[in-house]
Amino acid sequence: MPPEVLENRLEPRHGSTKAREKPFVRILRLPLKPILILLGFALTESVRAQTIPGYTLCWADEFNQTDGSTPDAQKWGYDTGASGWGNGELQNYTTRVENARIEAGQLVIEARKENYAGSNYTSARLLTKNKASWTYGRMEARMKLPRGQGIWPAFWMLGSDIDVVGWPSCGEIDIMENIGALPSTVYGTVHGPGYSGSGGIGGSFTRAGGALADDFHVFAIEWESNEIRWIIDNQTYFTVRPSDLPSGGRWVFNKPHHLLLNLAVGGAWPGYPNASTTFPQRMTVDYVRVYQRSGFVPVVPQFVTVTPVENWIGYMHVSNRPQDGGAYQFGTTWSTADLSASFSGANLILKPNSISDPATYWYVGGGGPGRAGNKIMDANMYVEKTNTLSGKTVVFKGNVLSNTLTGAHHSFAFIKDFAPDYSSSVSVQVPLTNGVFKLILDTLPGVGRHVQYGFETFGVNVWASDSAVFGSVQIGAAEDDLYERWIRGFEMSSIPGPDLSARGDPDGDGQSNLLEYAINDNPARPSISGKMRSQIRMIDGARCFELTLPVRDGAVFSGSPAKSALAGQLAYTVEGSSELKVFDREVTELSPLTEGLPALDEGWSYRSFRLNSAIGSVTPQRSAGFLRAKITAVP
Numbered sequence: 001m002p003p004e005v006l007e008n009r010l011e012p013r014h015g016s017t018k019a020r021e022k023p024f025v026r027i028l029r030l031p032l033k034p035i036l037i038l039l040g041f042a043l044t045e046s047v048r049a050q051t052i053p054g055y056t057l058c059w060a061d062e063f064n065q066t067d068g069s070t071p072d073a074q075k076w077g078y079d080t081g082a083s084g085w086g087n088g089e090l091q092n093y094t095t096r097v098e099n100a101r102i103e104a105g106q107l108v109i110e111a112r113k114e115n116y117a118g119s120n121y122t123s124a125r126l127l128t129k130n131k132a133s134w135t136y137g138r139m140e141a142r143m144k145l146p147r148g149q150g151i152w153p154a155f156w157m158l159g160s161d162i163d164v165v166g167w168p169s170c171g172e173i174d175i176m177e178n179i180g181a182l183p184s185t186v187y188g189t190v191h192g193p194g195y196s197g198s199g200g201i202g203g204s205f206t207r208a209g210g211a212l213a214d215d216f217h218v219f220a221i222e223w224e225s226n227e228i229r230w231i232i233d234n235q236t237y238f239t240v241r242p243s244d245l246p247s248g249g250r251w252v253f254n255k256p257h258h259l260l261l262n263l264a265v266g267g268a269w270p271g272y273p274n275a276s277t278t279f280p281q282r283m284t285v286d287y288v289r290v291y292q293r294s295g296f297v298p299v300v301p302q303f304v305t306v307t308p309v310e311n312w313i314g315y316m317h318v319s320n321r322p323q324d325g326g327a328y329q330f331g332t333t334w335s336t337a338d339l340s341a342s343f344s345g346a347n348l349i350l351k352p353n354s355i356s357d358p359a360t361y362w363y364v365g366g367g368g369p370g371r372a373g374n375k376i377m378d379a380n381m382y383v384e385k386t387n388t389l390s391g392k393t394v395v396f397k398g399n400v401l402s403n404t405l406t407g408a409h410h411s412f413a414f415i416k417d418f419a420p421d422y423s424s425s426v427s428v429q430v431p432l433t434n435g436v437f438k439l440i441l442d443t444l445p446g447v448g449r450h451v452q453y454g455f456e457t458f459g460v461n462v463w464a465s466d467s468a469v470f471g472s473v474q475i476g477a478a479e480d481d482l483y484e485r486w487i488r489g490f491e492m493s494s495i496p497g498p499d500l501s502a503r504g505d506p507d508g509d510g511q512s513n514l515l516e517y518a519i520n521d522n523p524a525r526p527s528i529s530g531k532m533r534s535q536i537r538m539i540d541g542a543r544c545f546e547l548t549l550p551v552r553d554g555a556v557f558s559g560s561p562a563k564s565a566l567a568g569q570l571a572y573t574v575e576g577s578s579e580l581k582v583f584d585r586e587v588t589e590l591s592p593l594t595e596g597l598p599a600l601d602e603g604w605s606y607r608s609f610r611l612n613s614a615i616g617s618v619t620p621q622r623s624a625g626f627l628r629a630k631i632t633a634v635p
Contacts, residue, residue, distance in 0.1 A: 055138050055291035062287050063107045070097055071107060071126055074510070079125040079262075082117065089152075090266035090273075092119035100124035106284050109263045111151065113279035121279075125262035133160040133256035133499060137292040139175060140220030140231075141261070146281035147213040150273035151180030152264040153283045155219055157257040160503070168196035171252035173228060176219035179270035180277070183211035186219065188230030188238050194249030201245070203230060203238025216286055224293075225254055225391070226444050242426065242444070251426055254393075254442030256499045261285060302389055303484065304453055305477045306398040308343040312454070316353065316379040318461075321364060329361075329375070340467060341381040341457070346477060347401065350455055352409045352470040353377030354462045367463050377461050382414075382454025390417075391445030396453040397438045397478035404471035409459030411473045415441040420448030429456075436478045486517050490524045498523075518570050518631040520550040520604045531598060534627070542614035545625040547574070548593050550604050557589050557607065573630040576611040580626055586612035587627070 061075050078100075082092035091111060093099075099122050100109050111123040141155050154177045159170030172191040179185075189202030207217075220231040230238040242251040263283045266272040273279075318329045340351035355377075358367040364374055396415050405411060414429040428441045432455070443451050455475070462470055480488070483502060492498045498506030500523075502514040507526040516523045520531055532549045551572055576585035592606040600606065611625045 052138060052291055055293060057289060058137070058292050059132055059134075059290040060287065061107075062105070063102050063285065064105050065102045067103055068097060069102050070095070071100055071102065075128060075131055076126045077129060077131060079127060079260075082119045085264070087264070087267040087269065089264045090119065090150075091121040091123040091264060092116050093125045093262070094122050095124070096122070098122070100126060106286050107261070109153075109261060109283045109285070111146070111263045111265050111279065111281040113273075121265040121273075123263045123265060125260065127158075127260040128258045129158075129160060130503065131258075132290075132505075133258040134290055134292070135254065135256050135499065136223050136225065137290055138220055138222045139259065139288075139290050140218055141176070141288045142216050142218045142286040143176070144216045144284040144286075145178050145183075145212040146180060146263065146283055147183040147211055148180040148273070148277040148281060150266050150271050150277055151281050152267055152270040153178055154260070154262055154264070155288075156260050158260060159252060160256045160258050160499070161501075167191075169193050169250075169252060171255070171257065172196075172200075173221065173223070173253065173257060174200075174202070175221050175230070176232075178212060180281075181271065182206075183213055184208075186212060186232055188221070190228065190240055190253065192245070192250060192252045195246055199246075201240055203240075205230075205232050205235070205237035207232075216284075223253065225442075226251070228253065243424070250428075254444075256501075256504070259288065259290075261288070302392045303395045303397065303480060303488070304383070304389075305396070305479075306348055306475050307477055308346060308348075310383045312343075312348075312381055312383055314341060314379065314381055316377060318362065319376040319378065321374050321376070324364075326376075341379065341455075344474075348381070348455070348475045350381065350411050350457050350473040350475070352405070352459055352462045352467050352472075353379050353457060354464040354467040356464045362461055367461065369463055369465055371463055371466075375461050377459065379457045380452075380454060381457075382452045384450055384452045386450050387447065389451035390443055390447075390449040392443055394441050394443055394451060394453065395438065396441075397436065399436050399476045399478040400432045400434050401474040401476050403432055403434055403473045405459075405473060406470050408462075408470055409457060411455055411457045413437055413439055413455055414453065415439050415443075416452045417441060417443040418450040418452070420446070420450070422450065432473055432475070438478075483514075483517055487513060487523065490522060492524055495524060514631060518551075518572070520600050531600065533593075533597060535593075539610075544614065545611045545627060546590065546593060546608060547610075547627045547629065548597065548606055548608040549629055550600050551607050553603050553605055555607070557609070570631055574609050575628050575630070576613070577626040577628075578613060583626075583628065585625075588612050 061072060063071070065072065078093065078095045080093045080095060094116070098110065098112060100107070102108070109124045109126070111121060113121055116122045139157065143155065145153050155175045156177070157173040157175065158167070159165070159172070162170035168191045174187065174189040174191075177187040177189065185204055185206045187202055187204045189200040191197065191200040195201050218233055222229045222231065227239060227241050229236050245251060261283075263281065264270075320327050320329055340354055342349055355362050355367065360366060362375055363371065394415055396413065398413060403411070411432045412429045413432060414427055416425050416427040418425045426441070426444070428439050430437050430439055443449070487500050492500070492506060495506045498504060500506065500513065502512065502517075504513045505511060506513070506523055509526050511521065513523050534545070534547045536543050536545055538544070552570065555572055557572070557574055574587050575583035576587045577583040578585055588610050590608040590610055593608040594606045597606060609627060611627055613625065
């Protein structure tokens with residue numbers, strides 16, 4: 001993940017000796033005085049007045065900025081470029097006001113026919129990624145759509161873990177799509193693993209008596225843990241549930257997603273502009289609003305790992321050879337010894353499945369020493385919890401100490417979520433390779449559901465005395481890392497839909513969990529704590545800029561040019577600059593300037609730094625100074 005950045009910036013006003021802070025996209029602005037900052041947004045009275053029974057407004061953009069301005073950078077970012085976007089699209093997405101701007105209290109996304117950076121068309125694609133994301137709720141926008149052959153407007157969502165798991169495993173929810181050749185029809189679709197692209201699951205609504213471009217319409221979804229409903233002008237026209245997925249499809253809509261708005265030109269689905277298509281084309285958005293259920297109970301992670309304290313169950317079944325149809329043949333609960341799976345102290349040892357019975361039930365042509373056989377054994381070693389892990393985010397971790405299996409056998413870790421009668425399930429799995437593994441599954445709520453986590457070993461039958469040459473797997477527990485222990489130490493039940501990942505912002509104060517973790521702050525409190533301070537002091541007749549912030553004990557900061565240090569599992573860097581182009585100014589660590597600052601938790605201490613160059617004489621003040629503290633990772 002890219003580094004989080006804290007940046008203190010001082011720059012003189014034009015014609016004034018007073019310093020001020022200037023906004024800087026994706027930068028947390030530190031106070032110039034020891035005051036609290038609220039990096040949120042203000043809801044206008046007109047927004048507050050909008051009510052939907054059973055829902056509470058939690059985020060909105062009414063686009064009330066000055067005409068000609070760009071969309072609010074605190075809420076929206078841009079995707080840019082002319083890659084075709086996986087669909088053969090023709091436009092080049094830009095950040096220009098020609099393609100995305102505010103007009104008369106509305107957002108206008110405009111597709112233009114023009115030569116630009118090698119493309120014949122331009123447009124814009126806005127998104128809330130890294131700024132806001134949600135799990136469940138009602139997402140709606142009031143929009144007037146464009147029309148014309150080859151024109152493709154969309155209002156949609158992507159799983160915010162897309163950079164980690166990729167598409168379609170991240171999940172995609174298309175709230176509204178329209179193709180200009182069918183101006184009266186709106187489409188709603190989901191894409192996920194096993195049902196993506198042209199195989200997405202969706203429905204449509206065709207409006208009688210006029211095109212969607214003739215007036216504004218409200219497009220929305222109502223999204224719950226195992227159901228998504230599509231709505232146009234308060235009329236529900238399509239619903240999808242996990243039971244609607246194809247065999248092997250996985251429901252990936254129990255985790256944070258962010259919003260996107262875009263207007264594409266061309267593509268395999270809408271086709272391409274022709275002589276009938278006029279430009280420019282405009283998608284006009286009156287507002288975007290996000291609501292969550294009143295009294296919503298958040299999903300809080302439940303961490304599990306490998307330990308002999310739990311009740312481990314062994315289960316095995318046998319299948320015929322692939323050339324014999326591969327049909328399931330036998331299954332029962334056996335002892336762990338029969339499964340070649342057992343604990344040695346705190347570590348679990350998995351070995352290839354083996355048998356000492358030469359019957360053709362197990363082997364083709366009979367088994368014996370030195371004969372591998374070729375019927376297939378599939379053994380599971382797992383813990384099962386009924387009810388207690390349902391409706392939770394289950395995180396299963398372990399540490400693979402060694403894996404010496406040959407190519408005849410494979411082992412993997414899994415989490416499976418079963419219906420009460422075991423008739424259906426959803427699952428995730430990962431192969432066992434040396435090192436720590438981590439699986440996450442958002443389990444479905446419901447009485448009587450069974451959640452299993454554990455391991456599966458798959459491969460040909462092996463005569464018991466020969467199993468050693470086929471290798472084994474040794475697995476131990478994986479402890480929570482520092483970040484996980486920290487995030488689990490806070491009460492989150494009062495916060496609707498908290499995203500407890502490092503990028504999450506459950507209190508909505510504009511600081512990610514990673515950033516708050518790095519500065520000894522509370523992720524459940526909707527304001528910063530005043531534990532960071534910047535100030536200007538006169539030192540030997542020069543104005544000097546200083547920064548004080550909390551860091552974990554044991555950090556060692558060095559001076560210019562290398563100013564980085566490791567602290568626990570965080571990497572801190574403090575850098576100085578005079579013009580925000582190159583951070584190459586010397587920075588000196590001072591004795592901590594803690595007067596007036598609040599006490600820190602155990603294991604933390606204040607550190608203070610000074611920019612080793614004056615930021616300008618008192619009069620006139622011509623130069624500026626900048627200090628930034630970066631937190632680069634949580635492993």
